[in-house]
Amino acid sequence: MSERAKGILIALVLLIVGATGYWWWHDQMELRWTSVEHESAEATADPMLAATRLLRQNGRTVTGAGSLGELLVPQTAGGTMILSGASGTATPDQARELLEWVRRGNTLIAEPRWLGSDEQGLIAFSKEELAEHAAQEETGEESEEESEEEATAGEDASTTDEAPAAEEKAGDDEAAEAEADDHSDPLTDHLGARTRPDALACKCRTAPDEKDKNKPEAIAKARLAREQALSHLTLPGKPYALEIDAGTTEMVSLVNGAEPLWSDADGGAVRVYAEGKGRIVLVANSFFTNASLPQRDHAQLLLALTELTPGKQVTIVKRLNVLPWYQALWRHYQLALVSLAVCLALLFWSAVRRFGPLLPAPRAERRSLLEHIDASGAWLWKADGGRQVLLDAARDDTLALIRRRVPALFRMPEGELYAALARTCALLETDVSEALEQDAASHVTRFTRQIRTLQTLRNHYER
Template identity: 60%
Template structure:
């Protein structure tokens, strides 16, 4: 090999290495924008947020409640009510209230419950092919859910090959005896349908079941072919086979709805719908008084399905069936917290109980703490005794004279000690001298020192006051 060929091969190798390095750099190190579908926190909390925003943008007044238990139907404004995911959960009283509300000229959008075993048997008696389809669907689900056994290691396989066939059969029998049979899968709709009734939609005879056509068309491409245009186009064609088309009254063009894996079916002697989609498997509308009840097979108006097909246009069209612009959305099932249910049904009792407890607390709060000892009885003052004695003597016979004589003797004894010379005078002159010295009327002095106790209160008081003034004069 000459030098030219070696140089050419070297350059070719360098070019290949450089190209590979460039491709690796662009593939691993360069930043690219990728579209990812995410959901906000508000949308995760409210599954009907997209429908709420769409209705508000189109001039509807939307009121959203958490569950049927929180909804007070008689106070709901006229318009449209959407029960999202509340199939088969309405109580008889709630269902009757909602139907009365519809009869006044409003629209109710709801989902019926799933078929029960008895209803499946009744449909199978009329159409045996439906039972075969249901059995095939259940078999497919069981096959999908059945776990595959793990591959045994090579050593274990060798040991199994060395064992006799009879021993293998015995081991298999033992395993079958000890392994309990797996219970059949029980979906949410089956649980609701078998355990509860649906008084809201039972009157129409409409139920929900698995769609056999949708299950047949459910083919997924291989993992390595998912991103290929041919696989995407094939999946789209398969999905288009389950599309339901609905022509609204007064419209000339059909709306395309995603049929999904469920379909609406009618029980024997079911009520004929006012109008529906092409095969009656997605939407059925029934007349109820002046209003209408719309039954849908899927939750078309949730955040997950509103942007698919023509579901948003269907929502706007259904809210235009009645003249009212008010839309009430019930987001979840008929679940009411215990404290709200207690307050809603027994509010008067709770108010009365709270008032009684408050009164009992107010009556008992004054007796909190240790018992205070009884106060000691104090002796009354001398003036109280004198006052009580005087009041008693005033009312007793001769008691006034006793009071006057006691005051008179005490006063004369004081004057005799202070001015004994006055008592050498005659009584008439003595009374006149006392009246002159004390600046008192002579008649008052004579009445206080000589006369009996007066029966009138004023005169008796004047006698006592005169004696007191004589006493005060000679005590100086």
């Protein structure tokens, strides 16, 4: 190798080593600031903490309630109430109290419930939406005409299935009615507003493939996604529009629904309705939580909505869980006191319904078990057939023990069995035969010999 080639090779190696050392030093030794997302314990416990601090910094008086059940609506100060995450969970009594509170000249900010599957045909479409649906139907007419011939050919085959289909449809209608009853929203039903997923926004927000991101279709789709992600709201008396994150949820109106006083550009994010002297503000998403409040113009929207009423008082209901048992007891103490009084009256009645002097307590003396056994044996000895009962019990117990320990003996003839037992236990064969075969003896001596023979057999085979 020439000297020139060696010099080039050495220079190349030194360049690689130097570049590697520079990269290692820059990656391992240089200090750089990096942002780390962190959520404090207070923010985790209170999803409306940012909104609370923003309102207080702007001169509002903010009070919080853990749940709607804890809030005494008739005693709540006038102003603005924010129901965080209220989506059709208020009970009829709570909804009645809230609507009465709003009619006195206050503002309520809530979320309508989701659109039920049985309400799909009740949506009130705008003129633009109707024109779009008509265009879609025209493009689909040709394919429908082609499918009509195939459907006509199969009508004869499906005639027999009409009755089951009608029953199934009736069952579906009943299920839809039950679903509608289970998903009632007494707070906003009279407004006719529902929320549903924004299918167009969800479709436009689907990220394209890396290889297709520079194509005109992908660029147009990304531009449409950015347009769908924003909703513009012009407040009354303001010369400019607020930008609101439309998200993937939109509000829709049902047939015969109430008309809002004002809303955003397409009415899908924010709507303001008149309710007596007050206002009901419906929002499609939780714009005022800790994560959403810093986005877009949500903070300015919150301040503007709290200015709809003259009062500076703002009540924030953090969540809509049920009332704890101890708070429910304290809230309904009258019912608890009445129940306690009834229980005390029943206890008093059960205590005073007995008359006359108290009987003395019986003596606690107890006889021994042997005395009970001796008394039972003496009674059976005198009773008719009692002796046979005693002998049969002892005989059955002895034979069961021998059969369990030495089952081979019971394969012998009866005479050989008695001889084998007598030989094994050192007894007379006549005594064994008398104890296992004959009736109970009437004489005390013979009966005792029968029982003693059985006990000898039992003791031998129990070892």
